Amino acid sequence: QDNTITLHASGAENYFWSPPGIFNDPASPSPVVDPESDQWVTLEGVLGPCVSYDSIFLRRISPTLEVETNSPTVICRGDSVRLVANNNVAGAGLQWAPSAGLNNPAGESIVASPLESTTYFATIDLGGCILRDSVFIDVAAFDFPVIANDTAICEGYGVRLAETIPPGSTTTLFHWAPSSGLNNDTIAGPLAFPDSTTTYRLIGTAANGACADTAEVKITVLPPGLSINSPDTVAICRGASVNLSASTPSGTSDGLLWSPDDGSLSDTSGLEVTATPQFSTWYFARQQQGPCPVADSVFIYVAGRPLYLLNETTLLCPGDSLALNLAADSISTYTWTSTDPAFGTVSDPQPVARPSSTTTYYLFADNGLCPPAEDSITVEVYAAGNLQADGPEEVVCAGDSIRLSAAVTGGTAQGQFLWRGSDGSSQPGPEAVFAPGEPVTYTLAYISGGGCDTLITTLNVEVAPAITASLESDHADPANARQGDAVTLTALANLAPLLEFTWRLNQEVVQEGAGLSDYEAILITTPSVFTVSVESPQSGCRDTASISFNVTPPVIRAPGAFTPNGDGHNDRFTFVINGNIRRILEFRVFNRWGQMVFEYGLSAPEAFAGWDGTFKGKPQPSEVYFYTIRLERYDGEIVARQGEVVLLR
Numbered sequence: 001q002d003n004t005i006t007l008h009a010s011g012a013e014n015y016f017w018s019p020p021g022i023f024n025d026p027a028s029p030s031p032v033v034d035p036e037s038d039q040w041v042t043l044e045g046v047l048g049p050c051v052s053y054d055s056i057f058l059r060r061i062s063p064t065l066e067v068e069t070n071s072p073t074v075i076c077r078g079d080s081v082r083l084v085a086n087n088n089v090a091g092a093g094l095q096w097a098p099s100a101g102l103n104n105p106a107g108e109s110i111v112a113s114p115l116e117s118t119t120y121f122a123t124i125d126l127g128g129c130i131l132r133d134s135v136f137i138d139v140a141a142f143d144f145p146v147i148a149n150d151t152a153i154c155e156g157y158g159v160r161l162a163e164t165i166p167p168g169s170t171t172t173l174f175h176w177a178p179s180s181g182l183n184n185d186t187i188a189g190p191l192a193f194p195d196s197t198t199t200y201r202l203i204g205t206a207a208n209g210a211c212a213d214t215a216e217v218k219i220t221v222l223p224p225g226l227s228i229n230s231p232d233t234v235a236i237c238r239g240a241s242v243n244l245s246a247s248t249p250s251g252t253s254d255g256l257l258w259s260p261d262d263g264s265l266s267d268t269s270g271l272e273v274t275a276t277p278q279f280s281t282w283y284f285a286r287q288q289q290g291p292c293p294v295a296d297s298v299f300i301y302v303a304g305r306p307l308y309l310l311n312e313t314t315l316l317c318p319g320d321s322l323a324l325n326l327a328a329d330s331i332s333t334y335t336w337t338s339t340d341p342a343f344g345t346v347s348d349p350q351p352v353a354r355p356s357s358t359t360t361y362y363l364f365a366d367n368g369l370c371p372p373a374e375d376s377i378t379v380e381v382y383a384a385g386n387l388q389a390d391g392p393e394e395v396v397c398a399g400d401s402i403r404l405s406a407a408v409t410g411g412t413a414q415g416q417f418l419w420r421g422s423d424g425s426s427q428p429g430p431e432a433v434f435a436p437g438e439p440v441t442y443t444l445a446y447i448s449g450g451g452c453d454t455l456i457t458t459l460n461v462e463v464a465p466a467i468t469a470s471l472e473s474d475h476a477d478p479a480n481a482r483q484g485d486a487v488t489l490t491a492l493a494n495l496a497p498l499l500e501f502t503w504r505l506n507q508e509v510v511q512e513g514a515g516l517s518d519y520e521a522i523l524i525t526t527p528s529v530f531t532v533s534v535e536s537p538q539s540g541c542r543d544t545a546s547i548s549f550n551v552t553p554p555v556i557r558a559p560g561a562f563t564p565n566g567d568g569h570n571d572r573f574t575f576v577i578n579g580n581i582r583r584i585l586e587f588r589v590f591n592r593w594g595q596m597v598f599e600y601g602l603s604a605p606e607a608f609a610g611w612d613g614t615f616k617g618k619p620q621p622s623e624v625y626f627y628t629i630r631l632e633r634y635d636g637e638i639v640a641r642q643g644e645v646v647l648l649r
Contacts (some may be wrong), residue, residue: 004034005058012052039437045335055334063089065131067122068391074138076211080113081137085122093125097310108566109240114139140208143170144215145188152220154292157193161200161217164189171207176200197221224294225249226256226287238371241276242300242485246285251441256287273563275303306332306365306373308349315380315414317452321354324377325362332367350538357381382448385410387455389444397541398437406444407432415448439463464539468494471532471545481549484580485523491532491545492517502533526551554579554632556639561646573645574610575629585638586630589645591615592623605631613647 009015011031020026022035034039035058042055073081085094091108099105101114112120117139144161154160161176165188167340172188179185181194192200197220229245236242242304246256253271264281266274268408274285278303286295298466309327316322325364328349336346340359353361358380364581366372385408392402404518406417419425419432422441427434434440439462446455475487493499503511503519506529511519514537521530529547535542555578562573573589589598599616600608629641 004030004032004589006030007041007043008058009043009045009054011471012047014046016044016080018042022403025329033058061089063087063124063129063131065122065124065133067133067135069135072210073135074208075140075204075211076142077115077139077206078113079210080111082109083122083135084109085124085133087124087131089126091124093123095123095125096611097121097123106141112137136473138208138210140206140210141171142204142206142211142213143172144204144213145202147215147217150204150220152222152398154222155195155224156295157292158191159219160189161192161219161554162189162202162215173205173207175203175205177203190230192219194219195634210240210636222290222292224296225289226285226294226296228283228285228296229299230298232297233299233301235303235369236277237611238278238302238304240369241274241277243272243274243424244283244285244298245272246296247271248287252318255285256285259284259286277298277560303331303367303601305370306334306367307377308334308363308365308373310375310377314362314482315382316355317382317448318356319354321352322379323350324379325350325363329367331369332365335364337362337364353379355379355381371405382452383410384448384453384455387444387446387457389442389457389459391442391459391461395462395464395539396436397539399435400460400466400541401433401435404432404434404442404444406446408446408455415446418445418447419443420445426532436461436463436534437466463503464536464541465495467499467536467541469532469534469543469545471530472548473547475549477548478547481523481551482550482579483524483526484582485551487503487523487549489519489521489530489532490517491519493534493543495536498537500535500537502535504531504533505529507531522550523549526553536585552579553635553637554581554633554639556581556629558627558629558641559645560643561648563612563648565649572610572612573627573647574608575631575641577605580634581631582632582634582638583632584608585632586628587611588628590626592622592625597625601630619649620647622647640645 007030015027015029017023017026018041019029023031023033025031036341038059040055040057042053045052065085068084069081070087071081075081077265085108087094094108096102096105096107096110098118101112101118101548103111114137117137119136121132121134121136143165145165148160151159167187174186174188176185176190177181178198180191181198182190184190199216200220201214203212203214225246225248229247234242248256253269256269256270256271258265258273261268264275264277277300282297282299284295284297286293296441307327307329311323311326313322316448332348334347337350338359338361340355358378359401360376360378362376364372364374372439387406387408389404389406391404394511396402404419408415414425417428417430419427420443423436423438425434442459442461444457470492472490472492473487475481475485491501497513500514501512502514505521506525528551529546531544531546533542533544555575559573562570564571584605585601587600588596590596591645597620598611622646624646626644627642632641633639
């Protein structure tokens with residue numbers, strides 16, 4: 001219906017189709033015809049003088065197609081559905097798609113067994129006249145687990161009720177009842193922890209509801225046969241003990257163990273033990289009874305003495321308040337009384353007090369387990385006082401240390417002190433040490449305990465200029481001085497004359513007086529430390545300076561020969577000295593017969609020239625002579641030398 005058809009002719013040169021009104025081109029060998037109803041059409045063919053005729057009957061039809069099923073189209077995987085393609089063309093050109101799951105993709109009545117939800121299409125194609133119909137088959141997988149056998153378990157233990165099917169691998173819906181004791185009542189194989197014997201029922205349903213199944217499993221719970229004969233919780237005071245006893249079905253302690261084994265139990269086996277915990281502790285009794293490990297427990301709460309922490313702040317400003325207790329526990333009762341009648345009796349564990357004067361508060365705390373706690377706290381209310389500052393009354397020298405002190409009288413002693421000088425110096429505390437370099441005004445600020453009041457006073461300190469002294473010497477090398485060297489020391493000061501000078505050598509005063517800025521000395525001892533103190537008579541300020549000399553004693557030698565021949569070289573026999581001596585006590589020369597041929601003594605060394613090799617004006621012969629020498633050092637020590645000398649002419 002509503003289709004056209006193309007006709008084809010051959011074997012002639014010219015053609016004519018009739019009736020011509022239903023053809024698009026009646027003279028064409030292959031015209032398109034569109035008849036309005038069933039009818040014959042005629043063809044005339046001319047080939048030269050020959051004419052031939054032919055005809056064909058055209059029948060216009062309206063085909064129909066409808067897919068039906070005689071069973072539900074919602075199925076579980078593995079089930080089948082019969083599909084029927086009702087049509088009026090005897091199944092001509094019929095084809096089913098997709099072909100998967102079909103027993104005959106070209107039949108009018110077929111069986112479909114799809115593994116997944118599928119839409120099947122039936123199509124009839126009659127020379128371009130196409131008809132199509134379809135049917136949707138909803139397929140759901142159905143997975144039902146293997147159920148566990150009925151079993152018995154120990155109380156507190158678990159068991160899996162069926163094989164596990166990962167939730168992501170199935171669309172089957174599971175529901176277990178009852179749900180009590182199950183870790184999940186919507187999975188295939190949950191774990192069950194029943195408190196008592198329970199029969200669990202599983203219902204499995206396909207996601208599309210096409211199929212379902214059910215099963216049951218009974219779990220028998222074996223009751224425990226062990227108990228501790230005491231309340232679940234026992235409260236004691238720290239240091240006390242609790243007697244624990246256990247009951248077993250056999251009445252024996254075979255295999256019975258107590259824990260924890262931390263030293264707080266008198267024994268870890270036996271029906272009766274004594275617990276002495278230092279801290280709140282769970283105690284367990286365990287025993288293997290047949291296949292079941294059984295246990296019971298008791299919690300021993302250990303209480304200490306009532307908890308409290310009195311406030312360490314006990315000084316208040318007038319009108320301020322104070323929390324008396326900073327810590328409390330939940331099991332103790334607290335009772336507060338006071339020397340202040342207006343306070344009364346207070347049961348608040350952490351009361352707040354606002355005393356108007358110094359008050360003592362008394363605490364009584366009791367938890368009914370331990371000895372009660374008793375304590376007290378005295379809260380002092382600050383009272384203002386008088387601030388006093390003391391310091392030097394006389395003039396001090398610049399740079400000298402001074403000590404300042406402060407005190408508060410007539411009030412509360414607790415507080416903070418801070419000294420500040422007009423020269424920028426500052427120190428905290430009631431006592432302070434400063435070293436002012438100029439006249440200074442010190443301001444003392446006192447902040448009372450709790451910051452209630454601030455008191456201020458000042459103190460003036462007169463400061464005189466400091467003396468700076470230094471010491472100079474005319475000696476070229478104090479580190480290498482010789483005994484007997486003469487030195488002149490000069491003291492220099494930064495102030496004008498009229499100064500007092502005190503000179504000391506190794507701590508002994510050797511010179512003192514006004515204006516004595518110079519001191520002359522002979523170096524004797526080593527080390528020689530000279531110290532000068534310079535003092536101003538007006539201010540009493542002073543300074544000291546010192547210089548140290550490393551003094552070396554003289555070294556004395558005598559030559560072994562001399563040549564008195566008048567050539568100006570080694571013409572006299574004398575001693576050779578490295579340093580200084582005070583005087584010559586004796587210098588004698590003897591010939592080989594013991595006759596003294598030269599003598600000199602008791603004179604300064606500066607005038608001694610030595611022996612010229614003569615005796616009574618006559619030159620002595622070349623030979624060996626004997627000598628003795630005695631010299632006095634500046635430190636009073638006598639140096640003696642004797643020996644032989646050869647006179648050579």
